[in-house]
Amino acid sequence: MYEVSQNLRLARAYVxxxxxxxxxxxxxxxxxxxxxxxxxxxxxxxxx
Amino acid sequence: MDxxxxxxxxxxxxxxxxxxxxxxxxxxxxxxxRALRDHNLACQEAKAAKENYQRCYGPFMPCxxxxxxxxxxxxxxxxxxxxx
Numbered sequence: 515m516y517e518v519s520q521n522l523r524l525a526r527a528y529v530x531x532x533x534x535x536x537x538x539x540x541x542x543x544x545x546x547x548x549x550x551x552x553x554x555x556x557x558x559x560x561x562x
Numbered sequence: 563m564d565x566x567x568x569x570x571x572x573x574x575x576x577x578x579x580x581x582x583x584x585x586x587x588x589x590x591x592x593x594x595x596r597a598l599r600d601h602n603l604a605c606q607e608a609k610a611a612k613e614n615y616q617r618c619y620g621p622f623m624p625c626x627x628x629x630x631x632x633x634x635x636x637x638x639x640x641x642x643x644x645x646x
Contacts (some may be wrong), residue, residue, distance in 0.1 A: 534587060534597045540576035540604070549583045 563643055570615045572645070574622070577608035 536551055537551065543549030546556075563571075584601035591597060614624055620633035628634065 532587070532591070534591065534594055537580075537583075537600070541572060543583065544572075544576040544579045548588075549580050553638040 563638055567615075567619055568643070570611070570618070570646070571643075574608060574611045574615055577611050578602055580604045581608055 532550070532552065534550070537543065537549045538546065538551060540549070546554055548554055581601060581604040584597055584604060587597050588594065589602055616622060616626065620637055621628050624634050
């Protein structure tokens with residue numbers, strides 16, 4: 515079963531438009547892989 | 563590579579990365595004035611940081627006028643540097 519949320523239609527791809535209003539300092543961005551906090555989604559280590 | 567050289571190298575890498583990030587953003591947001599301003603500033607800062615590094619430690623790219631003897635081979639290669 516799927517959940518219908520936020521009135522989004524199925525089988526449609528959505529890319530919300532990014533708005534630049536904050537950024538990390540250059541070195542912090544380099545270490546995190548992006549200077550945009552809104553694009554920071556690190557993978558978590560997981561045991562298999 | 564001593565700490566001072568490593569700090570200057572990291573500064574260059576970080577500023578180049580910031581400029582690249584803003585470049586990619588501007589590809590899809592060409593009318594964002596703030597991003598454009600920050601991009602141009604990051605490019606200037608990266609250029610200044612590179613010149614600063616090169617004055618002390620030799621060229622980043624082979625196509626740079628260097629002192630004698632030929633300096634390109636005097637640096638450690640990127641994979642020989644401990645970045646920690």
